[in-house]
Amino acid sequence: MELSGNLSSKLGRLSNLTILNFMWNNISGSIPKEIGNLASLELLLLNGNQLTGPLPEELGYLPKLDRIQIDENNISGPIPISFANLNKTRHFHMNNNSISGQIPPELYKLPSLLHLLLDNNNLSGYLPPELSKMPLLRILQLDNNNFNGATIPASYGDMSQLVKLSLRNCNLQGEMPDMSRVPELLYLDLSSNKLNGSIPPDRLSENITTIDLSNNHLTGEIPINFTGLPHLQRLLIANNSLGGSIPSSIWQNRTLNKMENFTVELQHNELSNITGSTDLPPNVTVWLQGNPLCSNPNLVQFCGSESEDESKSQGPTNNKSLCSCPPSYEDSPTSDGCACAAPLLVGYRLKSPGFSDFLPYKSDFEGYLTSGIDLVLHQLHIDSFEWEEGPRLKMYLKLFPENNLFNDSEVQRLVNLFESWDIPDKPIFGPYELLNLTLLDVYKDAIPTPQRSSLSKGALAGIVLGAIAGAVTLSTVVFLLILRRHVRKINAITRKRRASKASMKIDGVKFFSYGELATATNNFNSSTQAGQGGYGKVYKGILVDGSVVAIKRAQEGSLQGEKEFLTEIELLSRLHHRNLVSLVGYCDEECEQMLVYEFMSNGTLRDNLSANAKDPLNFAMRLRIALGSAKGILYLHTDANPPIFHRDIKASNILLDSKYTAKVADFGLSRLAPVADIEGIVPTYVSTVVMGTPGYLDPEYFLTHKLTDKSDVYSLGVVFLELLTGMQPISHGKNIVREVNIAYQSGMIFSIIDGQMGSYPSEGVVKFLTLALKCCQQETDARPSMAEVVRELESICSMMPEADAITADHMFIDVEKVVTPPSSSSSTVKYPYVSLDVSGSNLVSEVTPVIKPR
Template identity: 70%
Template structure:
């Protein structure tokens, strides 16, 4: 009985303390309620927000909640910052965020948060930093954000945000940084953005933006960086862009731009130009560029004429890329002559695949200079042999410049301590701060030349000594420069091998509040992580330093009231505990449900079953456009008249849950004109459906068979091959991380209304291997063999080792289909073997598709040679996908003008030939084509995978 009374007394005392804690809260009640709702909307697998369930947010130091140090006019504390960087949170952003009306910084970077951006964020009139990048957010940008009067920085990059850029963003008169890259934003760039008086960084690369580039952007008075790579713009680069007098970097890579290069000579401090992989034509203007220029990339265009003399005498030039154009003349040697290089400076000149005849002036290059002339007439000259090799790319992986050596230190440091390599004190063991940091848009191609300048810049911004910083770095896609920073405490007296808490918080706040000023050459940065291992772990991610401001008298009154109420509370304590357990169980169940939903969504639009029914007229048979092992494909039309292809899995189909999720996860973050676009999915009513852009010209297999009356010309087939190869090259080299497709075949190559090839069906795809702890990247992925017979890489089939060369093999089979019209396997005969036999016997033209019409025989031979190289049994003998693209581009440029430029026609959905100019003035009708091998005699192949006819 005594023990029972003691337990009862303990319970009452705990309840009293709980009441005291609750009633002592000094954070505004509205904000306390809002924070609890925000907590409920998150899924917190690592329990980072456990202390959000106890006490007062500002007084009890809730993780990530920073408050003002003194109470405001209403005698309450208010939340100033929400710092939830890299806590592995998922779930959604609660609309309750809009109730934190005093908040200045919202930071949820680098989590896995899904759902849309709540429009209620537009109510945060004090917000300065909106940091949502590195999540799985979907939906469109709320117009309400455009009315935040104090917003300095908006970072939504690396999400899945879709829809247009709201015109209301033109009202953000204090915003300096627009970082919206790596999303799915669509539509034109609003010309109204030109009204922004303080905008310095406009990063919109890797989206689906279209329309013409607004000439009005040249009116932005403070713009330093314009980065719009990998979008789908129309027309030319506006000449007015030559009037951006503050501009430091202009990057318009792979934007489908046409026309001439504008004169950029009036931009006094321009350091970086990338206009590569467009359709720019004409000659390169002879413009006097800034002495600050480090990078000029005009590769993969249709430029003609000679290399302008103005490219000479540029003292800081690191890279000049002009490859894959039609430039002629010679390379002026004064590009590198009369220039003094220090030990860290490099200059790469890539002139491959042009019509360059040689080098004017001296042929002696300094050791710091690399010149490549491969694929030019100059290589026929024996004196040029040394220049006819591919250049070594300037890519540094986890490099650092060592400081003082610690090799002679005899004693090992304790765990989480290490020798500070730059310390004046030898063998100084200290505990560093570990920081992930990235330059988002650097103004150079080679970092080593700026290594020491960067150290000075960063240590000055952090107000630490130069020797306290140690870093390694690696280039990432973008290009962006990722760094791994270690910041060591300064040695002052023995035992000073730790930062104190205030110094840790000071350094962290400099990063999280963007108080380190931007540099012209280094550009904007982002914080990826701020890792606190032992002995700093107890400091916590972002503890608050607020005080409560509650008087002792108030506390005494609350205690008395609590004692008075304890009797009543004791009567209900059992019920309360029971209710608490039920609530906890309900919360766990809710988190599980949300977690399952987030796994399925992965950042793409979720359609309802009713929307699918309406779009397809209740899956009417008249809307069927294809069928495969998974089920059927329907043509659908949404209420906004958007035409789509809907892939509907049937019960018991080959399309399993894993393949369904894989395709959603992969396609939601892949953006390339030669990859089919995933618009959304439906996963309800027991149905699994994927929604794609509608490809009105069906599959490549359709066009090689008798389904279309008009046959593909040779030029069209080369163009389709090149587009397919570029799509796969993007998967291998531009996707992050890279991807192996694993099921490339003619039925998975779709053609749009312009006969642009797009690779489809990623249900079997696998992520490429990543580097291990020592930075070594495995050469393959070990996996169960999957794919389509006839396209399977023989070595993958035997060893179960999947590599990028497995995709090369499959694409090589597709090339052979394009050339012959045959299926991969016909009546037991393998296409690779049959073409090889014909090739070796000198009868290759006997297997070329007769329906192709006239063709240039030299180009066909080169195409056959390339296809057979791709299909070599030994993977090392196969070319890389980059080499495949390069060779196809060479074949395309070899073709007569009438064949490669005017013989293409557009096939409508009905198969009607809209326009055609089948000139054969310089082609050869081959008399050896066998009429015994034609599409009509072949066994029908695999049906379309996800595409309509």
């Protein structure tokens, strides 16, 4: 669809709108609170965009809302308590965002809620036991949050309608709840927590397909209750402290057909023996590596190397064509012979299925879906399927007509079924989402033009047209667009008249005409594009004097008012430091806003840390980049006039020039630091709406909206962890701070160091990583000041072996020393469970060993 820009507050005027559908675009900005005025709204579909900011409290007062999908955005802030008023809502899909704070216990009041998907966020606090009172809740999925050592409420074992409970990697502790009283339970994942005690001995639901208790602290023996579960596909209890014998009855009494597999993973426990037969039935796999029983030569078959589970791989199912068909037609599976037909193409995803292996349920799924859309079974063909992170199951479907073509009314009926979410739910398959629905050329006239636009574009001129919006709504949209265009033309003329006068007011910054910058970029040819962000595109330009510059061109939705734009330029014109990207000039005419910067030939730090980087950075280079970045930010905090909090420090906002000098860039989200009041007292923070980039945001800033200089320290600490590990801040649901902390606690620091870095001095790496973790402390006061960061980095640089230091100094000439005042901030890392010398305990006095990459 490729829509960009922001959602307009004028959406709140579409009083008859029932479906607001902006899925899978590049829309940024926040969700307008005015959407809360849409009393008729039933589907709010905003997933798969770049939305930021908090969830408006006003959304909690939509009386008819059935489904809220905001997943896969950058939404931050807490879940509003007002959401407890959504009596008609059945689906809360808010996964893969940066939502923080406590899950409101008031949500238990929701009488219709079926699916609560909040995985991959920044939630904290405790797990509300009140959620067990939800009468219809089938799926509770909270993976990859941080509940700060909370326990799993015992009442979760009383949720009679629950089909799936997934609490993976949530920093939970305490004992595992007894889930034997949940008769419909299909999927239980409590892995990667700190659960202790024994596994409850009572028998689980006979329908269960997946039990994952791996990576905990469970003790005791493996209970016999895992025997006789006819649909169990995966039993995973690896990396615990279980002892005693393994009852082979777990897998011996299973009769599997050729489509079924059963995997048992019990690696790295304290298991000493197998009770019963050691013969494995067909399609059963048992892994026991890392247990004492592997010393028994009779059990070696269970202790070999592991391989990837085939059920997780892609599963293409398309058949070879029997005949040659014209364009848009394929060999139809509805006929035994050669018959060409034109299918409808559907991208489809199961967001939280109740199984781990799809093949045994493939036939059931085909029957379920064809029944739901009123087709015959042979009209559905699953072209391919694959498992994604989550785990979620993505598939590509083809719907074939009984003859060679669907008629227009049938195409309209099928399209409406998918787009209106009218296909009934089935617990085993969980909620679904439509990824795309493609109409081939032969169906181009089947959907009326406005609706076809909503399918191919997802919107009509920036506002998704719901099927029931009607002619009145369409007229309103067209009128607003015409009015907006007219106003834009007037503003363009006004800007053009005033631009030359305005440019004279900013000393030291050159005003460029639109024509000059168009010439410098060959009329903004795509070949000159050097990057892109939420604000617009960046072009490499060559000015008439031969100098190379970077031109940041704001897109339509990111334009500021002229006064605000010139104020920002005036502020940038006063920032002068060798570790800040220099502003050369600007353009404000022809309805354009552009900033012209010095060109940084080696791109962003993020690009240089990627696996595709042509010249990997060694440790000395990374250390000097860290120091240069810290000095640039220290200048903003202490020497800029007025001082500035950057608010969006990240690896992609640190640029490298031809000598790999680090320069901090992109001050679009910056805020002025607080100034003294009339009594001479300087506040320690600025109250502001939370903005920034997920993974880099200060947790306390998230919770309190109080922006301080320590917020920038936290973000820079994340960049330091990227420099050391090469990982991204958030990837596949894993948070870099959490992952490095885990390695730090276990004394496995060197296992996570970026292999592209080459050899490095271990003592320097340990000190650098310790500093990074200090910066990333949860509590603001526990973090060092930016001056302390600079001082520590200079100290680490002074330890570098002579050869590396010379190489680094050649690229970073005249790095000035920073004199820093004593700070009252604590600089001690608060890790009571590990001493700071764990990873460096093997260091020899006065010798700095060099470690080669693993």
